[in-house]
Amino acid sequence: MSFVPKSLGEVIRQRRSTPSFDGREMAAEDIRTILEAGLAAPSGYNVQPWRFIVVQSTEQKKRLRTACFNQAKAEEASVVIACCGDADSWRRDADDIIRMGLDGGMSEGYAAQLKDYVESYLHSLNTDQMHGWLNKQVTYAATQMLLTAESMGYDTAAMEGFEEDKVREVLRLPLSYWVVSLLAIGFQKGPDKYFGGRFGISHTCFAEEFGKPFK
Ligand SMILES: Cc1cc2nc3c(=O)[nH]c(=O)nc-3n(C[C@H](O)[C@H](O)[C@H](O)COP(=O)(O)O)c2cc1C
Numbered sequence: 070m071s072f073v074p075k076s077l078g079e080v081i082r083q084r085r086s087t088p089s090f091d092g093r094e095m096a097a098e099d100i101r102t103i104l105e106a107g108l109a110a111p112s113g114y115n116v117q118p119w120r121f122i123v124v125q126s127t128e129q130k131k132r133l134r135t136a137c138f139n140q141a142k143a144e145e146a147s148v149v150i151a152c153c154g155d156a157d158s159w160r161r162d163a164d165d166i167i168r169m170g171l172d173g174g175m176s177e178g179y180a181a182q183l184k185d186y187v188e189s190y191l192h193s194l195n196t197d198q199m200h201g202w203l204n205k206q207v208t209y210a211a212t213q214m215l216l217t218a219e220s221m222g223y224d225t226a227a228m229e230g231f232e233e234d235k236v237r238e239v240l241r242l243p244l245s246y247w248v249v250s251l252l253a254i255g256f257q258k259g260p261d262k263y264f265g266g267r268f269g270i271s272h273t274c275f276a277e278e279f280g281k282p283f284k
Pocket residue numbers: 084085086087140227228229230231250262263265
């Protein structure tokens with residue numbers, strides 16, 4: 070990394086969604102740092118159902134572009150991280166999650182209950198509810214990666230403009246995977262995007278209950 074690192078506050082104030090990238094390669098260790106930031110995110114019951122497909126090759130980025138309604142940034146970015154959720158991850162990972170928890174100080178009592186608890190919750194979800202659950206979990210991880218990349222001096226663009234079935238085909242994803250978003254990272258080409266503005270606290274936030282202004 071040859072940038073001056075930015076503080077979280079600077080990133081939050083200055084970040085814009087990057088309209089166009091110049092395609093330069095990123096350092097491999099920086100990509101790992103960004104991925105590690107995603108893996109550190111919180112998740113319900115610590116299930117960590119996110120799975121990330123890291124796309125760097127010219128051919129795969131070209132294919133992704135066609136799956137993204139021809140959005141050029143999917144091809145121009147140095148790396149596109151497909152942020153996916155795996156509806157079946159719990160089934161495979163339950164024992165490891167409990168083991169890691171016990172190693173870190175989880176109580177034996179909680180560990181004994183956790184499997185039944187999570188299994189019955191996740192089995193009660195229909196497909197749409199499972200996608201909603203995965204969207205929540207994966208978005209925390211994607212946000213940590215986006216902010217980390219920006220703090221390292223990279224430019225980023227979150228993308229939801231894609232055809233899920235086409236992305237799935239390009240990336241050869243298993244059936245249990247659900248594509249939540251794509252995160253394009255690289256070096257900005259040309260001018261930054263305009264600032265679209267933000268609603269303020271009085272528009273958006275309430276105190277204690279709906280309708281009471283937060284002051
Ligand atoms: C989940 C998500 C998906 C988005 N998908 C796209 C996209 O497919 N294409 C695009 O040009 N911008 C996309 N954006 C960027 C938004 O348009 C942008 O965040 C918004 O206009 C505010 O601008 P700013 O990020 O520059 O502050 C996406 C943003 C988010 C958070």
